Amino acid sequence: MISTKDFRNGLKIEIDGKPYEIVEFQHFKPGKGGAFVRTKLRNMFTGRITDQTFRSGEKVKKPDMATKEMQYLYKDGEDYVLMDLESYEQMNVAADVIATAGGFLKEGETNKALLYNGEVIGIELPASVILEVTQTDPGVQGDRVSNATKPATLETGLGINVPLFINEGDKIKVDTRSSEYLGREK
Incomplete structure (x- = not known):
């Protein structure tokens, strides 16, 4: 059990059998009455943000979560096929679970998968990838206007805007949080 005094941004908690991540929290101590904690929680299944208030000292469950190194093998229709590197077990993961991370997954690459009760609920990506x-x-x-860009398609199928000097076959560094071009790699 996790007490409200242990709350911090990024902490994962379980409410009503669903995993949430604390996006923001604030302790309040009104003039009269007991203290409480206001939080913004992100549902780890849907990504929706909700507001929740807890009494100070209240305890919440810690979710049964783990991270595991998994290798992305291939895309099977709408599903992504990942392989557990310890047991070599393959599992199909729906595209809506992978969400935006799918645009950065290269076949054969290893990433950390976030598991809840043994089921993949997300992929932890590095801050940037080379594609x-x-x-x-x-x-x-x-066409040499400053900061001029053009559309480009990357090896994963992701479309981003790149500077005019980028050509087909170039390897570029892409920010996984904003899908923006960061630089050219050699």
Whole structure:
């Protein structure tokens, strides 16, 4: 059990059998009455943010969560197939569970999967990944306006905007949180 005095951003708790992550919290001590804690919680299944108030000292359950190294094998229709590196067991994970992380997963790459009661509920990505540009229009001579960009498709199928000097076959660094171009890799 986790007490409200142990709350911090990023802490995972369980309410009504569902895992939540604390996005924001604030302790309040009104002039009269008992203290309480206001929180903003993100449902780890749906991603929805909800407000919840707890009495000070109240205890909540800690969810049965774990992270496990898993390898992304391939996409099977709408599902992503991941393999547990310890038991070599393969599991299909729905695209809505992977969400935006799917655009950064390369076949054969290993990432940390977030498991709740033995089921994958998300993928923890590094802050940035290196991906190859598979399709983009060539930069036209004379198109040299500062910060000019053009659309590009990466090897995972993700579409982002890149500077005009980026060509097909270039490897670029992409921010996984904002899907923005960070730089060219050699």
